[in-house]
Amino acid sequence: MIKHKAVYRGGSGEIIEKKSRFIANVKSVETVEEAQAYIEEMRKKYWDARHNCSAFSVGTERVITRCSDDGEPGGTAGKPILEVISGSGIHNIVVVVTRYFGGTLLGTGGLVRAYTDATRAGIENSDIVEKIPGRRVDLAMEYTDLGKLQYLLAQNEVLTEYTEYTDKVIIHALFSEEDKERLKKKITEATSGRVTVREGDEVYFGTVGGEVIIF
Known part of the structure; x- marks a missing residue:
């Protein structure tokens, strides 16, 4: 047992970047299967969105992480989401960021910033607890x-x-x-x-x- 941060109550956050909507949803999970099931749940909920990008971190000592760009240019979505998760120190968390395309291309730098900011907004609107x-x-x-x-x-x-x-x-x-x-x-x-x-x-x-x- 080690001290770590965790999601007590998941939340969501939204940002607008050049008319594209980025909606981040955050949930506490204990297993890879739970994380994957939540990602699929968000895909179904936002079935009409252009992208449902995601990342998760499961475990406290032997940590398993995965991320997905879901059609965005490589490294512009899943990786930034995972970097925010890793930097927060939160374990057993999955974040799905949904993008509704606004008609304007953001470029790789713009995408990285948007997915980063959306993930931070989702985490800020969640209840995070330090588990001692x-x-x-x-x-x-x-x-x-x-x-x-x-x-x-x-x-x-x-x-x-x-x-x-x-x-x-x-x-x-x-x-x-x-x-x-x-x-x-x-x-x-x-x-x-x-x-x-x-x-x-x-x-x-x-x-x-x-x-x-x-x-």
Whole structure:
């Protein structure tokens, strides 16, 4: 599990270049087959368009990438789309840029700019999340330690799912793998070992619009 950016909610963006419309649609995918199915879905949706160019990146450690110019001059469409994807650091993503020809040839430089700008617009209109590898961690304590622990968690920007209030307090927190041992040590030292720390499932987590998301 490695930290990486991903599409939480796909979006679309559109630009006009010399009367040609370029419409970028973005989607999260987990497999090459999913990416190919989405490309075919967009071809059917925009069946009357001149071109439906595409690129995708699948995987986080062994990454598979492919791109298609779909009839545009070689290297002017699929490659620019893929370069934007690669430069964004987003994994498991497919982008299809549809072109409705406006009657004016753009030349190779104009096409590269248009497909690049359309892809950026599509990604900007999508919800992108940084997926952090970590663990669910339950922190059980007496009420007297709650204030101190809440302050410590806030100081270290630790995300929490929810808190249980019974005879004890249990904070259901999310520790990144990178910070897990450091945080456990801090909690033990700050409370003289009074807080029980119990590790749970491995998860990816992140935030979108202030909301905590578990993957």
